[in-house]
Amino acid sequence: MANANALTDAPVQLYRNPKSGHCHRVELMLALLEVPYENVDLDMVNGAHREPDYLKLSPLGQVPAIDDNGITLADSNAIITYLVERYGEPATWTGTDPVEKARVQRWLSIAAGEIASGPCAARLVTVFGATLDHEAAKAKAHALLAMMNAHLDSRDWLELERPTLADIAGYSYIAHAPEGGVSLATYPHVRSWLARIEALPHFIGMARSPALA
Template sequence: MSEANARDDAPVILYRSPKSGHCHRVELMLALLDIPYETVDLDMQNGAHKAPGYLRISPLGQVPAIEDNGVALSDSNAILTYLVERYGDSALWRGADPVEKAQVQRWLSIAAGEIASGPCAARLVTLFGADLDHEAAKAKAHALFAVMETHLADRDWLVSDRPTLADIAGYSYIAHAPEGGVSLSPYPAIRAWLARIEALPGFVGMARSPELA
């Protein structure tokens, strides 16, 4: 962390649900950037995310959200962008040129689109009983993974010769896809990519549900 981006002693407060991949991608970024943080686990089943105090931090009542030195911010991809802009190396994580920046943004859109409607949605069904089409979500996951498997066949990272926000935003729900009934066995390149992320200094994992893995 550069002196220009140095922070005071107050940690970032991360409001989360511990088994949310959206929350985990933020926690992973905090850990990789070595930013001091504390977690606040919200009892979402009892409506903690709709309490007036929390809605002042996250107006849509969503997790994750952070508070950082007077800054309140929600939406996981927005938080990732904020963290690398304020405390990290923006060119390293967001892209060093217009092409890289656009490619990173493309994968952030995939994280909010195909990943959310594929492996994330499948996992919502098995872990939380969400009223979603499980078979359709699994099919979307496999369609995405087939594309990613080809993409990663001859490269280590999604965009560049180093990890970027694209990799961090994609990791959590893909790593936990088996919890949603989506096997990663047919995808050796994806599994190798996940292992590379897990080997990064500072990596922190998300709680697993072994009975569903």
């Protein structure tokens, strides 16, 4: 539940591309925490993310970025961490002791590493026309999915016995992996995990592009 003090402030401004999984990661976190927000869709085709005013929010010209009543942040994993610290119950989402916190953090690193170079990169090729090695990205995605499927064989959530930042950071690009030509058909435990996230109260999805697998 959102911090009661925040409800008197203006909504969080989320600067995004609606097809970006990084942006959806933040929107999902805002929705689950019931934090009022407004989407500001950037015309990235025409360079809105490189305009001087936007670069003040996100110096690398990347999405997402937020403006929370004067507090500005870029980087999706940094933003979702900030949101649970400010508006949620941090221990619920990040862990209650050093071991739990480290285990959750590991999945944020995976989101920025293997997920970004696997299912995210494969989808960049098919949805955005990026000039990346599609076959290499798909191979990385399947290696990651095989690991995740085995990991989820005996658990409901990626790390703790409840949804955490690990699950939020991982969801968007795994759920939309088929749009990059990466089928989820042989990963039943991954599909069940995705369904559990989608069943959370206040879940909000990302618009789907035509599936390629």
